[in-house]
Amino acid sequence: MTMDVKKAELHCHIEGAASPELVRTQAQKYGADVSGFIQGDRYVWSDFTEFLTAYDGAAALFRTEEDYALLARTYLEGIAAQNAIYAEIFVSPDHATAAGLSASAYIDGLADGIAAAKSATGIECRMIVVGVRHLGVESVEAAARFAASRPHPLITGFGMAGEERFGRVAEFARSFDIARDAGLGITIHAGELAGADSVRDALDHVRPSRIGHGVRAIEDENLVRRIAEEEVVLEVCPGSNMALKLFKTMAEHPFDQLRRAGVKVTLSSDDPPHFGSSIGHEYDLVAQTWGYDAATLTGFTRTSLEAAFVDEPTRAILLGQLS
Numbered sequence: 435m436t437m438d439v440k441k442a443e444l445h446c447h448i449e450g451a452a453s454p455e456l457v458r459t460q461a462q463k464y465g466a467d468v469s470g471f472i473q474g475d476r477y478v479w480s481d482f483t484e485f486l487t488a489y490d491g492a493a494a495l496f497r498t499e500e501d502y503a504l505l506a507r508t509y510l511e512g513i514a515a516q517n518a519i520y521a522e523i524f525v526s527p528d529h530a531t532a533a534g535l536s537a538s539a540y541i542d543g544l545a546d547g548i549a550a551a552k553s554a555t556g557i558e559c560r561m562i563v564v565g566v567r568h569l570g571v572e573s574v575e576a577a578a579r580f581a582a583s584r585p586h587p588l589i590t591g592f593g594m595a596g597e598e599r600f601g602r603v604a605e606f607a608r609s610f611d612i613a614r615d616a617g618l619g620i621t622i623h624a625g626e627l628a629g630a631d632s633v634r635d636a637l638d639h640v641r642p643s644r645i646g647h648g649v650r651a652i653e654d655e656n657l658v659r660r661i662a663e664e665e666v667v668l669e670v671c672p673g674s675n676m677a678l679k680l681f682k683t684m685a686e687h688p689f690d691q692l693r694r695a696g697v698k699v700t701l702s703s704d705d706p707p708h709f710g711s712s713i714g715h716e717y718d719l720v721a722q723t724w725g726y727d728a729a730t731l732t733g734f735t736r737t738s739l740e741a742a743f744v745d746e747p748t749r750a751i752l753l754g755q756l757s
């Protein structure tokens with residue numbers, strides 16, 4: 435339905451983008467059993483904690499540079515076929531090292547996959563290193579130091595994912611200072627599993643230009659006004675939000691309310707095969723729910739590109755593809 439609309443996504447966890455089919459292939463390669471989290475052609479989980487277990491189980495089956503190159507390439511070529519021209523992927527050195535791969539080999543493998551997808555389809559991609567909140571402050575700081583050491587030119591941002599209800603944002607502020615001082619773009623998951631206070635804490639302590647999700651800011655109208663005024667961009671993942679039961683129906687999802695309040699909203703898939711989402715599906719979902727025309731949908735892509743953690747010449751080229 436929205437096939438002709440050029441798309442960009444800012445929020446996708448690369449380990450969470452591995453299809454059950456690809457994970458099964460990896461499991462065969464390593465002689466592993468995936469029956470605890472994949473049944474048939476589907477991931478199985480029933481709440482966020484179980485989702486994280488499935489996510490970690492899949493990630494544990496990517497163990498070499500080649501494995502990660504295959505994952506990035508497969509994912510990016512898939513979204514290029516949905517008319518995506520740009521993507522940022524969250525990359526998690528903690529998941530690589532847990533699987534026995536060094537952080538630098540992990541990044542090199544992903545970069546190979548990104549290069550292969552670019553030469554096959556033209557899609558442009560950048561990496562955002564994330565720390566995993568529930569692994570604790572030390573771990574997130576180590577991820578920030580790694581990102582700040584600028585191990586690869588395609589790493590342009592730093593963020594934090596994981597269990598939002600773990601710890602207080604203020605405890606992680608130093609990690610974001612380290613990344614910001616190194617010139618990286620800053621985003622943070624907030625307002626997904628926790629409410630408006632979590633988003634406010636993120637704004638106060640981390641000063642991000644973007645927030646991952648942020649949709650539960652809708653619980654506080656002053657906060658919505660602040661987000662609009664400060665022009666903080668929300669990486670909204672409607673399919674993910676519905677799968678995690680944040681809202682009962684799409685009609686109750688706050689995407690359109692936020693948009694009408696002047697908040698800069700964008701669309702992303704988060705962890706596509708876990709949530710039955712994809713960048714194409716997200717554009718379809720909001721178009722079906724609120725009847726947006728092609729120009730409005732392209733506007734979301736423009737907002738994404740304007741907020742992208744990418745160099746200015748590349749941004750100009752990408753924006754030029756929208757006109």
Ligand code: ADE
Pocket residue numbers: 447450489595596597598623626674704705
């Ligand atoms: N890691 C992967 N997906 C996530 C999500 N939706 N929220 C927080 N952390 C995540």
Ligand code: ZN
Pocket residue numbers: 445447595623646704
């Ligand atoms: Zn996410």
